[in-house]
Amino acid sequence: MALYPDDNSSELEAMKKRWPKKFWPETAIFERIHPGDRIFVGTGCGEPQHLVGALKRYVEKRPNSLTGAEMIHVWTLGIAPCAEEQFRENFRLNSFFVGSRSRDAINRGDADYTPIFLSEVPALFRHGAIPIDVALVQTSPPDRHGYLRLGISVDIVKAAVEAAEIVIAQINPRMPRIPGDGFVSVEEVDHLVFCDEPLLEYHDPAPDEIARKIGEYVARIVEDGSTIQVGYGSVPNAVLACLGEKKHLGVHTELFTDGIADLMKSGAVDNSRKTIDRGKAVASFCMGSAETYRYLDDNPLVEFRSIDYTNSPLVIAKNRRMTAINSALEIDLSGQATAESLAGSHYSGIGGQADFMRGSVLSQAGRSILALPSTADGGRTSRIVPTLRPGSGVTLSRGDVHYVVTEYGIAYLHAKNVRERALDLIAIAHPDFRPQLIEEAKRMGLIYGDQAFIPGEGGIYPESLEVRRTTKAGLPILLRPVKITDEPLLKEFFHQLSDDSLYSRFMTTKKELSHPWLQEFSVVDYSKKMVILATVEDRPAGRETVIGIGQYGLLGESMMAEVAYVVRDDYHRQGVGRELLARLTHLARKQGVQGFVAEVLSTNVRIFRMFQKMGFVVEKVWEEDGVYEMRTPFGEPGEVEGGGDACRD
Incomplete structure (x- = not known):
């Protein structure tokens, strides 16, 4: 079946004829959802928008039919009724990651965030530690063998489908068929809803000059033949754009992005030197453009695996020269960093960053790289700080960071003592904040009390x-x-x-x-x-x-x-x-x-x-x-x- 069929009517009729008991009226389907149920929603760009929107409209008309329900997901980019005031009594969000659509609700206490390594979530579903009553997912149309595919969102979705009491699948002809773990038998699904609609897309901000400079520094560290993992955002996007001259790179990552697709198309990524899954780019979900979704469709060079495989530090470490490239909100002078919260205010989440940084440290000749701009708030705040702000979650320990990169250079922290780390990090901080950092480091006893320092232009490394x-x-x-x-x-x-x-x-x-x-x-x-x-x-x-x-x-x-x-x-x-x-x-x-x-x-x-x-x-x-x-x-x-x-x- 084509990714974008010209005529869906005949295909839909064929499905209804083959599985007549799977197609119910949407109202009848939603009547099976009870107050207090835990409702899982597919991840990111794989979110079943039509299903979530239909459930929202169902509850709008029958506000007393569903109360106290818990919506569970990793990340929403689309419809988020649990974040809307009018549905406060109907839904409460429990998210494993904090995105822009849920951030305000979580920080004001109207939604919940569960900090956890994403690699652990599938086991929690399977063992009933987090029960799933209803799973709302989006799939491709079934193949001739009766198998749907989860497409761009396998991650924890596969485990949710296996654990849920009721599985409701939105069949979308636009969902790419991606090799890997995303197969789901129609027999495992309780209800099918057909809807042809564009998949959600995610576009990273265009890299600015600072991000491009950081990308150039990171490219110096990444060696030919490395297997890479890269996070999301403007800095990781700039890093990928700077790897185009590399040779024989491999991909083992959580998130597949437009930048990775571009590297595969250019030949910089050929996966020929990977230790495991050789010849395949391995990921767990994709947030990108429609062009990338088309590239992924039936691509034998790509596999999307369940997140307990992609994010397992033991699996990650099997790749020689595993190189994890991630970002952070702040890093202190000892090398510990937060990527999820600042002073008690939640911004994102643990996600897979800690898994990949730990796995790369365990890898033979592996490298963990933390790349971040030197400042935030339009240059008013240093991201390199004496200590993390009280209430900030420590996402990365001091032992999990080999390199730190800003637009001012590279600090290599591995096997360095605290004094050496502090000076290395101060050297790549923004020049405006270096004198203050030097004085704080002296006060804290991190560096020599008589440590000399040249402020101003004369002290900036040429x-x-x-x-x-x-x-x-x-x-x-x-x-x-x-x-x-x-x-x-x-x-x-x-x-x-x-x-x-x-x-x-x-x-x-x-x-x-x-x-x-x-x-x-x-x-x-x-x-x-x-x-x-x-x-x-x-x-x-x-x-x-x-x-x-x-x-x-x-x-x-x-x-x-x-x-x-x-x-x-x-x-x-x-x-x-x-x-x-x-x-x-x-x-x-x-x-x-x-x-x-x-x-x-x-x-x-x-x-x-x-x-x-x-x-x-x-x-x-x-x-x-x-x-x-x-x-x-x-x-x-x-x-x-x-x-x-x-x-x-």
């Missing part, structure tokens, strides 16, 4: 200055400005330097590296000073390792800058120092610096030769106690060159 280079020895490195969060990396780096390297660079062999001393390198006013790190990726740990550091700082009004660099001993003679010096020269020129000055041990001939090899005119100004001042005025632009394209951005 991401645009990051460049990747390959040294003359073929070593790929990242050259980037130092961050306030780099103190642990710098401490590790300096401890690994030999006494000779320490003495040549710092004229000391002391390795007791204090916090104040390290702050001189990690806390930088970028308008006056530049510290560049050369890093490599430490596999399989997946973290950065510093192998070289270079810096310059302006000397008063002279427009000369003091310069220095040092490379880890096991990376000597690989061209790292040359790349560092070339990068520092390039950045200094752009800032208007006219040359470098350095204090050098007279025995340190390597640095003298390095400058000469790179084309600098080197002058020894004075020498005292084995130390001389070396001056290297810049010539014309282009005279000093590094390895490869080191002088180019």
